Amino acid sequence: MKFKAVRVFEEEGRFIPRIIERSMEDLPAGDVVIRVAYSSLNYKDALSCTGNRGVTREYPHTPGIDASGVVVESTDSQIQVGEEVIVTGYDLGMNTDGGFGEYIRVPASWVVRKPEGISLKEAMIYGTAGFTAALSVYELVEVVKPEAGPVLVIGAAGGVGSHSVKFLVKLGYEVVGVVGSEAEREFVLSLGARDTISREEADDKSGKPMLKQLWAGVVDTVGGNPLSIGIRSTKYGGVVTTCGNVAGGGIPEMNVYPFILRGVRLIGIDSVKCPVGKRVDVWKRLSDSWKGENLDRGVLEVGIEEILEKVKKMLNSELVGRVLLKH
Structure with missing residues (x-):
């Protein structure tokens, strides 16, 4: 099966991001395959698009350090096909292909079950x-x-x-x-x-x-x-x-x-290797007692065809608020 993804290529010392078609077989090893519904634009993603070796060591690469979506394959008994889940932190979007692709494959230990109080979109309005x-x-x-x-x-x-x-x-x-x-x-x-x-x-x-x-x-x-x-x-x-x-x-x-x-x-504050117990507790608070009204205020939702333009704006300090990528 083919799907769309942002892919950053290194060509003659330059780093060039493109939107391409990929195959499921191209995804890295892992326990869980997720059909990504939403990701968001973070500064690390913008740096990854420019070839920053402090974020991403090897290219070509797909940025996107967070994702929410639905499990479509799982070899872990604790994570069921059809569950709505969140992945933030760890190596996602850094050296493991991330949420700027329509599918990701990750270790089961990275996956958090989405709390009932928020939608997949709201989870990525929060995002990393x-x-x-x-x-x-x-x-x-x-x-x-x-x-x-x-x-x-x-x-x-x-x-x-x-x-x-x-x-x-x-x-x-x-x-x-x-x-x-x-x-x-x-x-x-x-x-x-x-x-x-x-x-x-x-x-x-x-x-x-x-x-x-x-x-x-x-x-x-x-x-x-x-x-x-x-x-x-x-x-x-x-x-x-x-x-x-x-x-x-x-x-x-x-x-x-x-x-x-x-x-x-x-x-x-380290959100990358945050212990799973605290991770689950914080997401629960975000879904109930900390959840405010008008969560989408200041949020711009874009498709994959528009995300690279927003990357440029972020690098030029021209963005105010959040950019949400909808697949």
């Missing part, structure tokens, strides 16, 4: 970005309560950031988002944030080891200097989660004082 955001909020709300004060979301208009804003607002937190443009500001305010600040307003070049205590908690999605400033301006006993590095892998001007004098906690 929503799941990562949920992990961030999951860690923060264990310690920081709404009455403790505002929570800062750095990179609030992006995929992880916008979901984080939605979850925190749903749970009763006062949210302030860091944004890069007026369009981003309007978008983040529409999600329920109390206020936004620009990247310039959030910046600090004083080099002080600690800054004024402003935030009960911080959800950081970019790393680098914004993360450093977030840590140094977190209130006593606050929590900072971090899950990205688009602003840099280092933490400039950082020191131990926020941790030993204010008791600030820094928690790293």
